[in-house]
Amino acid sequence: xxxxxxxxxxxxxxxxxxxxxxxxxxxxxxxxxxxxxxxxxxxxxxxxxxxxxxxxxxxxxxxxxxxxxxxxxxxxxxxxxxxxxxxxxxxxxxxxxxxxxxxxxxxxx
Amino acid sequence: xxxxxxxxxxxxxxxxxxxxxxxxxxxxxxxxxxxxxxxxxxxxxxxxxxxxxxxxxxxxxxxxxxxxxxxxxxxxxxxxxxxxxxxxxxxxxxxxxxxxxxxxxxxxxxxxxxx
Numbered sequence: 001x002x003x004x005x006x007x008x009x010x011x012x013x014x015x016x017x018x019x020x021x022x023x024x025x026x027x028x029x030x031x032x033x034x035x036x037x038x039x040x041x042x043x044x045x046x047x048x049x050x051x052x053x054x055x056x057x058x059x060x061x062x063x064x065x066x067x068x069x070x071x072x073x074x075x076x077x078x079x080x081x082x083x084x085x086x087x088x089x090x091x092x093x094x095x096x097x098x099x100x101x102x103x104x105x106x107x108x109x
Numbered sequence: 110x111x112x113x114x115x116x117x118x119x120x121x122x123x124x125x126x127x128x129x130x131x132x133x134x135x136x137x138x139x140x141x142x143x144x145x146x147x148x149x150x151x152x153x154x155x156x157x158x159x160x161x162x163x164x165x166x167x168x169x170x171x172x173x174x175x176x177x178x179x180x181x182x183x184x185x186x187x188x189x190x191x192x193x194x195x196x197x198x199x200x201x202x203x204x205x206x207x208x209x210x211x212x213x214x215x216x217x218x219x220x221x222x223x224x
Contacts, residue, residue: 044215097213
């Protein structure tokens, strides 16, 4: 069983819509959760991190964490073509770092 | 700050040759990570250092891979001998690991092609 699972997509949404990206993890000891964005040919860059159950909002991005269900999600409101990228979920149990394989998002103008 | 610096950015070599990848972490960061990314396997953690000491190298694929961090500002990942299946993008990332801040900052990556 993989430490982190993501739907690889591709996920396509129209411009202005809400994009919803999901991630599940296996280690209940995980305390830190991260969403990275990676444009084609570029390195991953951090979008958000979340430590506590519930929602965390930053501009158009909202991270949601549910430790009981072992899932973390990322919502992108008012999606823009510039949001088209691969989104990587990462978890940090016991100072290990595990990344999902990523979900490819395309925002259609 | 210049961010994480990696060199070379691209490397093309022939099977059997030695390859050395280099990384300079962000100044003040105490942890350094080496990742490999391929289409098939995604982003895989190879090894990470904390305060220049290797903490977990369970992701290193085999004895052909070795990594060192002689000081806080420099690390190398060496592949000897290289094989075509080692072709991938290798990322270095650094972080300041405390209980409150674990964000990793990635370098631009080294694109390795082994022929």
